[in-house]
Amino acid sequence: MPDKLLEINDLNVVYETDDALVYAVNGLDLTINKGETLGLVGETGAGKTTTALSIMGLLPDKTGFIKGGQIKFEDIDITKATENDMKLIRGESVSMIFQDPMTSLNPILTIGDQISEVLELHKKSLNKEQISKRVDEILQLVGIPPDRKGEYPHQFSGGMKQRVVIAIALACEPKLLLADEPTTALDVTIQAQVLEMMKDLKEKLNTAVLLITHDLGVVSEICDRVAVMYAGEIIEIGTTEDIFGGSYRHPYTDGLFGSIPDLTRSTRRLNPIEGLMPDSTNLPEGCKFHTRCCKCKEICKTVNPQFKINGTHFIRCH
Amino acid sequence: MINQEMFGNATKTKAKTSTKKRSQIKSIWFRYRKNKLAMFGLILLGIMIFCSIFANHFADYEADAVSQNMNARLLPPDSEHIFGTDQYGRDMFARILFGSRISLSVGLATVAFSLTVGALIGAAAGYYGGRVDNILMRLMDILLAIPGLVMAIAVVAALGPGLINLMIAMGMARIPQFARVVRSAILSVKGQEYIEAAKACGTKDARIILKHILPNAIGPIIVQATLNMGTAILGISSLSFIGLGIQPPTPEWGSMLSDARSQLRYYPHLVIIPGIAIVLAVMSFNLIGDGLRDALDPRLKN
Numbered sequence: 001m002p003d004k005l006l007e008i009n010d011l012n013v014v015y016e017t018d019d020a021l022v023y024a025v026n027g028l029d030l031t032i033n034k035g036e037t038l039g040l041v042g043e044t045g046a047g048k049t050t051t052a053l054s055i056m057g058l059l060p061d062k063t064g065f066i067k068g069g070q071i072k073f074e075d076i077d078i079t080k081a082t083e084n085d086m087k088l089i090r091g092e093s094v095s096m097i098f099q100d101p102m103t104s105l106n107p108i109l110t111i112g113d114q115i116s117e118v119l120e121l122h123k124k125s126l127n128k129e130q131i132s133k134r135v136d137e138i139l140q141l142v143g144i145p146p147d148r149k150g151e152y153p154h155q156f157s158g159g160m161k162q163r164v165v166i167a168i169a170l171a172c173e174p175k176l177l178l179a180d181e182p183t184t185a186l187d188v189t190i191q192a193q194v195l196e197m198m199k200d201l202k203e204k205l206n207t208a209v210l211l212i213t214h215d216l217g218v219v220s221e222i223c224d225r226v227a228v229m230y231a232g233e234i235i236e237i238g239t240t241e242d243i244f245g246g247s248y249r250h251p252y253t254d255g256l257f258g259s260i261p262d263l264t265r266s267t268r269r270l271n272p273i274e275g276l277m278p279d280s281t282n283l284p285e286g287c288k289f290h291t292r293c294c295k296c297k298e299i300c301k302t303v304n305p306q307f308k309i310n311g312t313h314f315i316r317c318h
Numbered sequence: 319m320i321n322q323e324m325f326g327n328a329t330k331t332k333a334k335t336s337t338k339k340r341s342q343i344k345s346i347w348f349r350y351r352k353n354k355l356a357m358f359g360l361i362l363l364g365i366m367i368f369c370s371i372f373a374n375h376f377a378d379y380e381a382d383a384v385s386q387n388m389n390a391r392l393l394p395p396d397s398e399h400i401f402g403t404d405q406y407g408r409d410m411f412a413r414i415l416f417g418s419r420i421s422l423s424v425g426l427a428t429v430a431f432s433l434t435v436g437a438l439i440g441a442a443a444g445y446y447g448g449r450v451d452n453i454l455m456r457l458m459d460i461l462l463a464i465p466g467l468v469m470a471i472a473v474v475a476a477l478g479p480g481l482i483n484l485m486i487a488m489g490m491a492r493i494p495q496f497a498r499v500v501r502s503a504i505l506s507v508k509g510q511e512y513i514e515a516a517k518a519c520g521t522k523d524a525r526i527i528l529k530h531i532l533p534n535a536i537g538p539i540i541v542q543a544t545l546n547m548g549t550a551i552l553g554i555s556s557l558s559f560i561g562l563g564i565q566p567p568t569p570e571w572g573s574m575l576s577d578a579r580s581q582l583r584y585y586p587h588l589v590i591i592p593g594i595a596i597v598l599a600v601m602s603f604n605l606i607g608d609g610l611r612d613a614l615d616p617r618l619k620n
Contacts, residue, residue: 106534107616108615109529
């Protein structure tokens with residue numbers, strides 16, 4: 001049994017607004033082992049980012065609440081940790097890469113300053129020279145010439161900015177990296193470079209990665225395991241081979257694969273999933289996917305299915 | 319196209335300064351120097367500060383600026399009194415020189431005081447939001463509801479007249495303006511993703527405010543500060559006029575202006591000269607402010 005790094009049990013997250021309660025995450029269970037890359041895929045609005053923000057303890061004040069469940073990172077329960085404890089964990093043990101590299105760098109600080117800030121915050125024993133040396137190393141690692149560290153974010157291209165963001169996230173060699181759609185804003189060539197780099201770095205630093213994405217191609221490229229999320233629940237989880245090569249899949253996952261354009265197939269049309277994700281203020285009874293499922297049975301409308309287990313492959317379906 | 323130019327220039331400047339990265343202050347100065355108007359403002363202010371520091375080398379405080387000489391009343395500008403003399407026969411040039419000491423220092427101190435306090439209050443209100451915001455901003459509204467002059471009179475009456483108390487009084491009345499400007503500037507920066515990214519690195523609140531938010535919101539704050547320099551200099555003269563500010567015969571630009579208004583019709587130079595002094599001081603602050611705002615923003619580097 002591999003070592004568990006992060007264990008999420010029955011996590012429920014609710015956004016309270018004046019108009020409605022939004023059930024963003026409903027009874028989510030997830031484990032990430034040390035050094036593993038887990039892909040979290042799903043449509044927009046499925047609760048992927050909310051899950052990541054819960055792990056960081058960065059849900060928006062006054063609207064986002066963890067209503068139940070447990071997030072255990074090593075021995076700490078993040079749902080109960082104080083803000084001061086979280087400040088020590090963030091950046092040092094768990095760090096996050098945000099979606100858009102264009103806006104997640106401070107435009108008026110040089111990139112060197114932004115990388116060294118994380119080190120100053122978490123590695124208090126280092127002196128200025130050591131920090132500056134470490135900044136050079138980490139820039140080298142992500143493939144940016146260290147003599148550009150005195151430049152500002154606007155002087156870099158999108159792909160380089162994303163690599164700077166990754167450098168900041170990796171500066172303290174965190175145990176867990178949450179990557180929230182790290183390649184969505186990049187074009188395919190840069191995407192390939194960034195993914196290749198993340199793969200290398202993961203091997204060098206033995207960091208576990210939670211990779212949030214829409215892109216199944218990216219997942220197949222670098223993930224060890226994949227979790228498919230729908231309406232705040234994990235509906236299927238398994239190794240990458242289980243999901244991509246398996247004969248039996250959740251109908252939703254099938255739908256996701258059916259929506260990918262393919263160069264080699266000759267079918268004219270894509271087979272997208274009909275309809276939209278249910279309104280998360282008013283989720284349907286039974287299986288949350290039944291309103292769109294082409295294999296819907298009577299039982300699906302009333303009873304939420306349990307996981308069917310086949311080795312490493314878990315499917316929530318009747 | 320623009321991008322190419324930008325990169326082209328960036329490599330060029332880098333080549334010029336070799337590989338070592340310029341220090342923050344040096345690169346700000348480098349950008350500031352390119353703005354001719356801002357340099358003009360800086361030189362102008364430099365000259366004024368130089369004159370006020372070395373005023374006693376150009377004129378004698380007791381003999382020229384303070385003691386009255388009824389034989390030489392209201393003389394027009396000539397070679398002996400280059401700015402003429404006022405209604406008590408005092409040399410205008412000497413009074414302008416010595417007046418700059420008070421006007422410049424009170425103006426600067428007032429703005430510095432109100433900017434510091436106002437920025438802290440506004441930053442806390444904008445960053446934390448919710449109840450903190452409500453309480454702080456309602457307090458500011460209360461301050462704002464009292465007319466500035468009445469407020470300053472109350473403070474001077476409570477603390478007693480004097481240069482320091484005058485600065486506090488004038489500063490108090492300006493705190494809410496700064497708090498409001500800083501708060502709104504912060505609200506616009508707070509939602510940016512790099513602030514969230516900073517939080518995700520475990521950065522403490524105070525550091526986020528001081529290092530990430532305020533420098534990004536500096537533009538409107540500097541504009542507000544430089545605009546306030548002028549009103550602060552004029553504000554002193556209002557207080558001096560009702561006897562709570564600078565006591566006569568101490569020369570001070572605002573009170574020279576108001577003393578001379580009865581002579582406006584026949585001796586306009588008595589009003590024009592201190593007026594020009596105030597205009598130049600305010601203008602130099604505004605130009606410096608504009609230049610600083612641009613120089614502090616590295617995106618406008620080229």
